[in-house]
Amino acid sequence: MPRIALGPAIETERLVLRVPQREDFDAYADMIGDEETARFIGGHAPRAAAWRRFLAMPGAWALQGYAMFSVIEKASGRCIGQLGPWQPEGWPGTEVGWAFHRSAWGKGYATEAGFAAIDWAFTELGWSEVIHSIHPDNRASQALAQRLGSNNRGPGKLPAPFADEPIEIWAQTREQWQARRRAASD
Template sequence: MKTEDIRIETERLVLRLPRIEDFDRYAELHADEGAMKFLGGPLPRASAWRKFLQMPGAWQVQGFAMFSVVEKDSGLWLGQLGPWRPEGWPGNEVGWVFHPDAHGRGYATEAGAAAMDWAFANLGWSDVIHCIDPGNVASQRVAERLGSRNKGPGKLPPPSEDHPIDVWGQTREQWLARRASEKAGA
C-alpha cells in the first residue's frame, strides 16, 4: 500500500495523510495560546506553514507521521495524531494536538487507539511513548485512557531540550493485551 492510500476509520473519525485544505484550521490551532501552551507557544501563520509541512515530509521520507484527524460526518479537520519519531527523539511516539473546539469530546482517545493499532501492526515497534509536559493534565488523561503510564522525566533533542517532559508509554505486549481484553469485554 502506498502511503497516500493509508486511511483509518473509527466510529466518528477518519485518520488520513495531511492535505493542503487542512492548513487553515491547523494555522488557527497553532495560533491559539491555550492550545499551544505546552507545545512551545503560539505561532504566526507563516511559521505554522513551515511546521505544517513537517508531517507530509515525514510521510514521504520515513513512511509514517502524524495523521490528520477529520470528523467523519462533517469533514471538519480536528487535529493531528499519530506516530512520530524525529532525529534524537526519546522513543517511538504516538503524539497528538487538537483544535480547541475539538477538546473534551474523546477524539484523542478514539484516534489514539486507532493510530497505536496501526503503528504496532505496520511499523514493527516494540513500544510507544507520549512526551507530555508535566503540567498538561488533559494529555496525561488521554495517555492514561490509552493504557500508558508515566515513566518519569525525559529529554527532547535541540531546539526543545529545555522543554520539560514526562515520558508516558507502554510496550507492544501491554497494548495487545489491553486490546484483547477490551474485545473480550465488548
C-alpha cells in the first residue's frame, strides 16, 4: 500500500519531526507501556490500547492538518517520542505538547524539537499563542516549558476523561516568542 504524506517534515540538527508512521508504533507502545514515562500523559496502557491512542495523531493530521509529530533521532533513525501542535475538542488552547521515550530523556531533544515545533505552529498555523498543559508534579515538563520561554499562568482544566486531573497552563504569545527569538539571534 502506498504511503500518503499527511504533513510536513521538519529537520533540526539532530532530529526529524514528521507525521507518525506505522513503523513508529513499537517505540510509541514501549513509551506508553512504561508507567513512569506515561505517568503525566494519560497513564500507561497495554499495546492494544496504545495502538488506539497512537492512531489519534495521524487521524488529527488527516482531519485538522496538524498534530504532534513523531520525533526521529537522525543518528539512529529511531522514533524517540512525539511533540507538536495539539488541540483536541474542548482543549484549553492551542498546545504544543510532548512525550519522550525514557531513553531520550536528558539529551536536549525535547528542547530542540520544541523550538522547531513552536516556530512551525506560529508561522505555518498562524497561532497567536502556544500553551502547554502540565501536571503540577511534572517538574521536567515545567523546566522544558521555561526553556522554551513559557510562563505558568496557573490552574487550567482539560475536558473529560481528564477533567479531574490537575493541570497548570504554561503559555506564551507569538509576540513574546518572536521577541525572544530576535534577542537570541542578536
